[in-house]
Amino acid sequence: MEYLELVFDIPLDRRFSYKNDMLKPAALGCRVEADFRNRRLVGYVVGLGAQGPEGLPEAKIKSIRRRIDAQPVFSQESISLARWMAQTYFSSEGECLAGMIPGGRRETELPGSGLDEVLIDPQAHILSDEQEKALEGIFSAPGGHHYLYGITGSGKTEVFLQAASRTLAEGRAVIYLVPEIALTAQVVDAVKARFGAQAAIIHSALSPSQKLTEWNRILCGEATVVVGARSAVFAPVARLGLIIIDEEHEGSYKSGSSPRYHARQVAMRRCANSKARLIMGSATPSVEAWQLMDEGRIARHVLSRRLSGGALPELRVVPMAGVSGCLSKELISEIRAAKSAGRQSILFLNRRGFSYFFHCKSCAYELVCKHCSVSLTYHKERGRMVCHYCGFQAPPPTVCPSCGSLDVGYSGFGTEAIEEETARLFPDMKISRLDTDSTQKKGELDRILSDFRQGKIDILLGTQMVAKGLNFPGVRLVGVVMADTALHLPDFRAAERTFSLIVQVAGRAGRHFPDGRVIIQTFRPENPAVRMAAQGDLEGFYRAELAQRRMADFPPFTRLIRFVFRSRSLEDARAAARDFASRARAAVAQDVEILGPAECPIAKVAQNYRFQLIIRSQSFGPMHAALLSLHAAYQCPGTVYLEVDPDPVSLL
Numbered sequence: 263m264e265y266l267e268l269v270f271d272i273p274l275d276r277r278f279s280y281k282n283d284m285l286k287p288a289a290l291g292c293r294v295e296a297d298f299r300n301r302r303l304v305g306y307v308v309g310l311g312a313q314g315p316e317g318l319p320e321a322k323i324k325s326i327r328r329r330i331d332a333q334p335v336f337s338q339e340s341i342s343l344a345r346w347m348a349q350t351y352f353s354s355e356g357e358c359l360a361g362m363i364p365g366g367r368r369e370t371e372l373p374g375s376g377l378d379e380v381l382i383d384p385q386a387h388i389l390s391d392e393q394e395k396a397l398e399g400i401f402s403a404p405g406g407h408h409y410l411y412g413i414t415g416s417g418k419t420e421v422f423l424q425a426a427s428r429t430l431a432e433g434r435a436v437i438y439l440v441p442e443i444a445l446t447a448q449v450v451d452a453v454k455a456r457f458g459a460q461a462a463i464i465h466s467a468l469s470p471s472q473k474l475t476e477w478n479r480i481l482c483g484e485a486t487v488v489v490g491a492r493s494a495v496f497a498p499v500a501r502l503g504l505i506i507i508d509e510e511h512e513g514s515y516k517s518g519s520s521p522r523y524h525a526r527q528v529a530m531r532r533c534a535n536s537k538a539r540l541i542m543g544s545a546t547p548s549v550e551a552w553q554l555m556d557e558g559r560i561a562r563h564v565l566s567r568r569l570s571g572g573a574l575p576e577l578r579v580v581p582m583a584g585v586s587g588c589l590s591k592e593l594i595s596e597i598r599a600a601k602s603a604g605r606q607s608i609l610f611l612n613r614r615g616f617s618y619f620f621h622c623k624s625c626a627y628e629l630v631c632k633h634c635s636v637s638l639t640y641h642k643e644r645g646r647m648v649c650h651y652c653g654f655q656a657p658p659p660t661v662c663p664s665c666g667s668l669d670v671g672y673s674g675f676g677t678e679a680i681e682e683e684t685a686r687l688f689p690d691m692k693i694s695r696l697d698t699d700s701t702q703k704k705g706e707l708d709r710i711l712s713d714f715r716q717g718k719i720d721i722l723l724g725t726q727m728v729a730k731g732l733n734f735p736g737v738r739l740v741g742v743v744m745a746d747t748a749l750h751l752p753d754f755r756a757a758e759r760t761f762s763l764i765v766q767v768a769g770r771a772g773r774h775f776p777d778g779r780v781i782i783q784t785f786r787p788e789n790p791a792v793r794m795a796a797q798g799d800l801e802g803f804y805r806a807e808l809a810q811r812r813m814a815d816f817p818p819f820t821r822l823i824r825f826v827f828r829s830r831s832l833e834d835a836r837a838a839a840r841d842f843a844s845r846a847r848a849a850v851a852q853d854v855e856i857l858g859p860a861e862c863p864i865a866k867v868a869q870n871y872r873f874q875l876i877i878r879s880q881s882f883g884p885m886h887a888a889l890l891s892l893h894a895a896y897q898c899p900g901t902v903y904l905e906v907d908p909d910p911v912s913l914l
């Protein structure tokens with residue numbers, strides 16, 4: 263008889279004993295099916311023994327229903343990593359393992375195959391002096407953390423690819439992380455062209471069984487270069503030699519559900535265990551990474567020049583006070599100028615929909631979602647008011663629902679409004695919109711990107727999707743339609759996000775010709791994040807932002823752990839948060855600060871009231887240890903759900 267220790271994808275961090283009375287043994291790292299509290303669940307085998315647990319009568323131990331895998335899907339390293347993650351992220355071993363295996367859970371990523379016929383050059387480039395120096399620096403010592411800090415278009419990808427080749431030549435494997443596969447087709451194609459059958463692409467457009475096939479190719483050592491988004495950091499390569507994190511500053515590297523891990527932190531852990539190298543890269547490093555570079559804990563390698571004939575564009579700030587509509591006359595004339603030069607424009611606005619607020623001018627009523635404390639957005643195309651948090655929809659009102667007045671109006675504009683305005687202003691131009699609404703249909707994202715690359719579209723407008731790593735030779739003009747949309751958010755990263763978005767989207771202009779133009783429209787031209795982004799003063803921005811963070815005791819000078827209590831009952835959520843806060847006060851050391859409980863800035867989402875507690879300290883270890891044992895012993899009331907988020911990226 264064989265005894266198994268199983269874990270399940272449930273928020274309970276415990277191992278459960280089962281027996282295997284099948285003919286064939288189940289190996290460590292295999293999946294099995296087992297009955298658990300009246301449900302049949304997938305269990306992961308994390309322990310094996312010839313004897314059952316002590317003190318538990320044989321008859322009490324349930325048998326598994328069936329074995330799912332003949333061969334293990336998790337290596338010993340994955341199992342140890344899950345153990346570490348469960349603790350670090352207040353999660354469970356089972357949730358961590360489930361999050362590693364592609365298709366283990368439903369992932370929500372952008373639609374689109376990303377398999378675009380991009381022209382890429384399978385041949386390695388001869389490195390520039392700066393690239394050469396960076397690569398030599400990276401390989402001058404075994405292991406270590408490195409950063410390619412290089413302006414957009416400075417050839418970071420080429421250094422990553424050559425670092426990957428050298429690692430393979432050492433007989434070791436490579437994991438190459440990108441923020442979103444669908445928007446990084448160029449990198450994916452370059453990896454496939456260079457490494458052929460040695461490459462595995464973990465991609466959300468693959469079916470679960472295709473994903474498992476890729477996973478198995480990695481496990482058995484056939485694929486030694488793995489490209490993928492966040493969860494590819496778990497790729498079960500043996501002999502890991504290098505992890506690459508492209509666009510390190512991207513928010514998508516942080517998981518939004520349990521385990522709330524950051525791929526950068528998991529990568530550091532795996533690299534330390536395997537004595538592997540870690541190379542991150544971005545034109546706008548996260549403030550945390552910048553501080554680690556200043557402290558010398560990450561080696562900084564600078565790439566300062568564009569390599570394919572481009573130059574950094576000329577940036578101009580246009581104040582929007584007094585401008586009616588979405589586009590200033592400066593932006594309008596630059597769009598015309600780009601078109602007459604036979605070139606293209608990108609317009610960026612971080613807001614979907616048509617307009618943002620519906621309000622009554624008689625009684626000041628504002629239309630908010632029935633289930634959430636956020637305004638409804640008017641989507642003209644669908645003819646609906648839509649909640650971007652819970653999906654609630656309602657017909658657009660024509661009179662004030664509160665006082666019946668007809669004097670009502672909309673304010674604030676989104677991408678649909680810009681589309682309408684540009685179509686009216688430039689009837690001779692071909693315009694396409696790129697956002698999550700316009701790319702719902704399968705294949706639409708690829709079609710738009712490919713048309714734009716081929717010059718069939720004059721103006722591409724959209725949300726963050728147009729700001730990401732896209733490389734379009736024909737783009738002359740980038741217009742940031744409203745730079746300050748995120749600045750008012752009550753979040754200590756608001757300035758950092760605004761800054762990096764402006765610099766990144768500006769970097770789409772002038773990649774191949776030295777005549778790029780960028781227009782930044784804003785109501786707050788004096789805001790430091792907007793001003794320094796426009797001046798290209800990156801060093802100045804990091805210096806000022808770090809000084810602010812130090813003064814306000816925010817990361818990277820402190821570490822935070824956020825506890826969110828949510829419930830259909832406001833009273834229950836508040837009471838649980840208060841109760842937990844007083845226990846936490848008793849459990850932590852003097853130097854740990856407990857902020858709150860307070861209502862979350864978004865106080866209600868999908869009928870759930872939300873209260874948060876932010877716990878802060880200069881040293882993570884003791885704070886984390888105290889809260890982990892408190893959390894393990896804590897019984898959350900049945901009507902309340904508790905979310906724990908170590909090192910949160912958003913406090914909304």
Ligand code: ADP
Pocket residue numbers: 387388389390393412413414415416417418419420569570733
């Ligand atoms: P980044 O990732 O830094 O934004 P890319 O990797 O997209 O920059 O590189 C920009 C362009 O420069 C690409 O078209 C690439 O093919 C080209 N390139 C990279 N390295 C070299 C080199 N050593 N010589 C010539 N062109 C290069």
Ligand code: ZN
Pocket residue numbers: 622623624625626627662663664665666667
């Ligand atoms: Zn009214």
Ligand code: ZN
Pocket residue numbers: 631632633634649650651652653654868
């Ligand atoms: Zn809602």
